[in-house]
Amino acid sequence: MSCGEKLAEELRRKGFRVTPQRGVILETIAHMGDHLSVQEVYSEARERLPGLNIATIYRTLESLHRAGMVDLFYPGSGPTRFTLRDPSAAHGHLVCTECEHVVDIDTDLIGRLVEEVAAETSFFIDPHHLTLLGICDACFQAGRGKRKIS
Amino acid sequence: MSCGEKLAEELRRKGFRVTPQRGVILETIAHMGDHLSVQEVYSEARERLPGLNIATIYRTLESLHRAGMVDLFYPGSGPTRFTLRDPSAAHGHLVCTECEHVVDIDTDLIGRLVEEVAAETSFFIDPHHLTLLGICDACFQAGRGKRKIS
DNA sequence: ATATTAAATGCAAATCTTTGCAACTAAGAA
DNA sequence: TTCTTAGTTGCAAAGATTTGCATTTAATAT
Numbered sequence: 001m002s003c004g005e006k007l008a009e010e011l012r013r014k015g016f017r018v019t020p021q022r023g024v025i026l027e028t029i030a031h032m033g034d035h036l037s038v039q040e041v042y043s044e045a046r047e048r049l050p051g052l053n054i055a056t057i058y059r060t061l062e063s064l065h066r067a068g069m070v071d072l073f074y075p076g077s078g079p080t081r082f083t084l085r086d087p088s089a090a091h092g093h094l095v096c097t098e099c100e101h102v103v104d105i106d107t108d109l110i111g112r113l114v115e116e117v118a119a120e121t122s123f124f125i126d127p128h129h130l131t132l133l134g135i136c137d138a139c140f141q142a143g144r145g146k147r148k149i150s
Numbered sequence: 151m152s153c154g155e156k157l158a159e160e161l162r163r164k165g166f167r168v169t170p171q172r173g174v175i176l177e178t179i180a181h182m183g184d185h186l187s188v189q190e191v192y193s194e195a196r197e198r199l200p201g202l203n204i205a206t207i208y209r210t211l212e213s214l215h216r217a218g219m220v221d222l223f224y225p226g227s228g229p230t231r232f233t234l235r236d237p238s239a240a241h242g243h244l245v246c247t248e249c250e251h252v253v254d255i256d257t258d259l260i261g262r263l264v265e266e267v268a269a270e271t272s273f274f275i276d277p278h279h280l281t282l283l284g285i286c287d288a289c290f291q292a293g294r295g296k297r298k299i300s
Numbered sequence: 301a302t303a304t305t306a307a308a309t310g311c312a313a314a315t316c317t318t319t320g321c322a323a324c325t326a327a328g329a330a
Numbered sequence: 331t332t333c334t335t336a337g338t339t340g341c342a343a344a345g346a347t348t349t350g351c352a353t354t355t356a357a358t359a360t
Contacts, residue, residue, distance in 0.1 A: 016338095017336090017338065018326075019325075021339070052339095053339070053341070055340075056339060058316095080317090094267070094273045096273075103271065103273060109271070113263060116262065117244070117259065122286075123246075123282075125283070126285070129282070129284070131281075134275040136274075166308095169307095169308060172308085188346080188347085201310085202309095204347090206309060209348095210308090229346060230346090230347090
């Protein structure tokens with residue numbers, strides 16, 4: 001069973017319908033890596049299924065998001081991006097506002113952050129949703145972070 | 151000196167120009183409270199300065215952001231929102247993806263999160279940029295969070 | 301005061317994202 | 331298989347955001 005078919009099955013299991021459009025979109029994002037924009041998926045998927053409408057991409061991504069299968073995140077600038085969720089490991093993103101570099105945060109650290117916030121605020125952070133903006137080490141060393149840290 | 155004038159001075163001090171448009175925008179957001187959308191500021195500010203263009207609002211907000219005077223954040227849905235930064239107290243936002251309620255995170259907790267992430271990843275989170283999505287206590291109690299926490 | 305210039309504005313066009321609605325169809329029931 | 335229906339699609343329009351460019355102007359120097 002291909003990666004796309006596995007995703008299709010998971011989507012169906014969560015109560016969503018699997019249409020040809022969604023099949024193509026799933027197959028596409030399963031092979032395109034992380035941090036995709038809607039436009040990127042659109043131009044790729046439309047080659048496999050001409051006539052595919054971009055509104056369908058947006059709506060499918062929202063469904064996948066509601067199904068807990070992809071996470072959206074907002075880099076400091078530019079369009080929204082998203083990634084396939086790895087169910088075995090929650091992960092978040094650290095986005096450097098200087099160089100736009102994206103680093104993943106691992107499960108353990110996320111778990112600790114979630115606990116810490118929950119203990120103090122009774123608020124349960126969604127561990128798959130975490131996007132933190134800041135300055136990466138390289139930019140900080142280069143002094144490019146000073147202005148922002150202030 | 152009015153709130154708006156203080157902000158204008160701060161902006162000038164950071165190397166940005168203070169135009170009549172910016173004066174009006176600053177005076178406006180100084181009196182409109184937190185979590186504003188661009189459209190909200192636009193309709194308010196345009197009453198004080200007819201002819202003001204919405205692109206100017208976007209660009210001014212970006213400048214204020216670069217100057218470290220406002221923070222942008224993305225609630226789960228709907229347009230981007232922003233708040234005047236309180237220089238004395240870094241604060242972040244917890245946005246409930248069920249009821250859209252926004253809770254502020256206080257300085258101390260933020261400080262600890264920043265340290266924790268920095269220790270492990272050499273990445274310095276901007277403490278003024280923190281927006282975390284999740285489930286608030288009320289929605290969690292009501293069982294509305296189950297689907298998302300999965 | 302006047303001149304200088306980099307930054308900011310307004311406008312229009314481009315791009316990105318969301319939404320209403322009629323037509324279509326996947327998935328389950330009969 | 332056929333029926334049923336709620337979920338999904340395409341399309342077009344609306345809404346949100348960004349960008350290029352000619353013009354204007356705030357801040358600084360003269």
